[in-house]
Amino acid sequence: MARIRVVTDSACDLSAEVAAAHGVTIVPLSIRFGDEEFVDGKDLTTEEFWARCKASPVLPETAAPSPGAFQEAFLAAANDGYDGVLSLSLSGGVSATFLAASTAANAVADRIEVRAIDSRSMTMSLGLMVLDVADLAAGGADLDALQARAEDLIPRTTVYGAVENLEHLEKGGRIGGARALLGSLLSIKPVVTLVDGAVAEESKQRTRGRSLQYLADKILDSPPLSRVAVAHGAATDIDSFLGLLKDVKSEHPLIVSQLGPVVGTHTGPGTIGVCMVTVD
Secondary structure, three states: OOOEEEEEEHHHOOOHHHHHHOOEEEEOOEEEEOOEEEEEOOOEOHHHHHHHHHHOOOOOEEEOOOHHHHHHHHHHHHHOOOOEEEEEEOOOOOOOHHHHHHHHHHHOOOOOEEEEEEOOOOHHHHHHHHHHHHHHHHOOOOHHHHHHHHHHHHHHEEEEEEOOOOHHHHHOOOOHHHHHHHHHOOOOEEEEEEEOOEEEEEEEEOOHHHHHHHHHHHHHOOOOEEEEEEEEOOOOOHHHHHHOOOOOOEOOOOEEEEOOHHHHHHHOOOOEEEEEEEOO
């Protein structure tokens, strides 16, 4: 049986407790508010981030981990006697995180084999992929099997987000194909998704209620689901939204999590995202 460690980054929005329970190592990104910089999950909790986000006169920014941070995580696996590492990162279409992981993988090649994979996703859609691969790793799967599984999951994994407006996405330079929405920021409640790993417009809804029903329908009308999660950025209407999902069925229980600082920086307060992995 192979012993493979799964490594990801803090854009996955898995709690430290869930990650530890599945043997997953999380490499944190950094968050900046003006001249102040914080390490995600270490210097700044998700709750503290949203409190700052609502009170700060400047929008936060994010920074990818250094290759050295990934190198440290990979070497820790080698020192712990693991046979290899499967590293699954935040989409390379929105961050340099995957590049940092790939650079680190090459740097430690003489100590441990690392397969670095671009998830083409973010938040709990990345988190769901990580949990899936980690479960397989716990059963003794080798690197080839884990890499094949991760690559199979990527096209079956989707994320949709209802955001209050596009201010954070536009100022953070992550708006991608959603740029066409800018002319009507105040009159619509946009729904965004990821296309080829980059943020893109998915739908224009006229009210918050319609945007949330649209999200719920994405899950309710989907093909059979293996995994599903909801991530929200301090959304006051999260309970009402979850009520819309009472009939959702999937192979694994629905996970509800806070949208963390990495993705929350670019989507803003009030965002609700739905993340899904369809059955193989």
